Amino acid sequence: MSCRIAPSILSADFGHLADDVARLEAGGADWIHVDVMDGRFVPNLSFGAKVIETVKKLTKLPLDVHLMVVEPEGYFDSFAKAGANNLTIHAEVAPHLHRQLARIRELGCGAGVALNPSTPVETVREVAAELDILLIMTVNPGFGGQSFIATSPDKVRRARALLTETRSRAALEVDGGINRETIAQVWRAGADTFVAGNAVFAAADPRAEIGALRALCTERA
Ligand code: DX5
Ligand code: ZN
Numbered sequence: 325m326s327c328r329i330a331p332s333i334l335s336a337d338f339g340h341l342a343d344d345v346a347r348l349e350a351g352g353a354d355w356i357h358v359d360v361m362d363g364r365f366v367p368n369l370s371f372g373a374k375v376i377e378t379v380k381k382l383t384k385l386p387l388d389v390h391l392m393v394v395e396p397e398g399y400f401d402s403f404a405k406a407g408a409n410n411l412t413i414h415a416e417v418a419p420h421l422h423r424q425l426a427r428i429r430e431l432g433c434g435a436g437v438a439l440n441p442s443t444p445v446e447t448v449r450e451v452a453a454e455l456d457i458l459l460i461m462t463v464n465p466g467f468g469g470q471s472f473i474a475t476s477p478d479k480v481r482r483a484r485a486l487l488t489e490t491r492s493r494a495a496l497e498v499d500g501g502i503n504r505e506t507i508a509q510v511w512r513a514g515a516d517t518f519v520a521g522n523a524v525f526a527a528a529d530p531r532a533e534i535g536a537l538r539a540l541c542t543e544r545a
Contacts, residue, residue: 327511327541328495329534330355330388332521333379334370334468345382348524351531352538355388357499357519358408359468362393365417366466372399373406380407388412388457390438390499390519392465397424404431412436412459412497415447425454436497440464441473445483452490457517458483462510463500468521472501477513484514504536511541 331353336344348356356379361370379387386409391399396413403411411428415437418424428435436457437448441464448458460483463470480498487494498515503523510518520537527533 326516327538328354328517329538330357330497330517330519331524331530331534332357332359332468332499332519334359335521335525337525341378342382344525344530345379347530348534349383349385351524351534353385353534355386355410355517356383357521358387358389359521360389360391360393360399360403361466365394365414366392368466373402376403376406376408386410388497388519390436390459392438393417397427400424400427400431400433404428404433408433410434410436410457412438412457414438414440414465415443416440421448421451422454425451429454429456436494438465438499441476441479445479445486449486449490452486452492452494455492455494457495457497458487458492459497459499460515461500462498462502462506465500469526470501472503472506477509480510480513480515502537504540507537508540508542512543 361368363369388410389408411433425435434456438459462476495517497517498510499519502520
């Protein structure tokens with residue numbers, strides 16, 4: 325299994341978004357991660373359909389849209405139309421996960437569920453087979469540049485076991501505090517897709533940083 329690097333444009337310079345996105349593409353990014361925050365599910369605001377549409381015009385890479393919003397179903401149609409390739413919603417605000425995931429797929433997008441650090445992996449057992457992505461938050465969502473929660477590799481291991489048991493082919497994505505110091509631990513625990521915001525954009529050379537992170541995903545324990 326090879327790894328996928330999904331830089332988050334939350335840490336991009338929005339005055340030079342086109343340059344930043346071009347840099348990610350040149351550096352070999354696999355997906356572009358787009359963090360949507362509503363100031364309700366998380367204590368921060370970011371962006372919505374207009375930015376998704378703008379980024380879509382800047383790149384051919386898949387847009388991996390992470391909805392940190394309450395009542396996410398209200399955004400499915402407009403985000404899909406704007407060019408989202410994956411829509412990942414939080415289990416904590418999605419009581420009808422089965423129906424919501426089906427709707428995302430109907431719109432032609434990959435369907436993902438994200439779990440906050442305090443939400444057990446068991447929450448998704450019944451829908452595991454319907455998942456294209458299981459996203460394990462390795463920080464509390466809301467801000468870029470936070471520290472990786474040290475117990476995350478254990479949770480990722482349990483998430484990988486659940487996907488194996490349920491024969492799910494979902495990608496296992498991690499998000500928050502992923503950098504050169506932390507990526508290998510979650511890779512060895514079974515993650516295959518890595519969101520990185522601060523690590524990529526604070527690097528002297530964001531293009532090279534993507535390669536450096538990828539190079540650390542070498543051998544599984
Ligand atoms: C956190 C977001 C992340 C964030 C990651 O709320 O979901 O995608 O941008 O940023 P870093 O890599 O800086 O922790
Ligand atoms: Zn995210």
